[in-house]
Amino acid sequence: MPAQPVAAPRTPRPAARILLIDSSGRALLFRFDPADRPPFWCTPGGALDPGETYAQAARRELLEETGIEADPGPEVEQRTADFITIEGVPVTSDERYFLIRVEGDEPALDTSRHTPLERSVMRSWRWFDRESLAAVGELVFPEDLFDLIGRVSSARS
Helix, strand or coil: CCCCCCCCCCEEEEEEEEEEECCCCCEEEEEECCCCCCCEEECCEEECCCCCCHHHHHHHHHHHHHCCCCCCCCEEEEEEEEEECCCCCEEEEEEEEEEEECCCCCCCCCCCCCCHHHHHHEEEEEEECHHHHHCCCCEEECCCHHHHHHHHHHHHC
């Protein structure tokens, strides 16, 4: 019997993800365009810095990626996901989601705080409603974004 390849160990990656919703119920997603895989869309957020809580990371990531300063409120969802980061590291991500509502329709963003890596792969962003997201034709994470938003919004009401 041939030897089975041994899977590379995955690095734990605690991460805060933000469900950022405008006044019309649209969700903000960033388009990632890495060189080694097809483009995809993802919610704002990222890995925790050492010593940071998930809520602190959500606040920091929101400011760094969008320029918006807001209290992330309570965690509304927890999920795990296995993937390979943009830097090529296999991870198991412990993702904690925070729902943040902002005033206005499609508020302007300030992306001047993006890191060099973010500037190289996060080349665009867009506020999506359910119909425009269904028509985008590219991968979206989380895949059930609007179902998740509906479920956590109902639970907070």
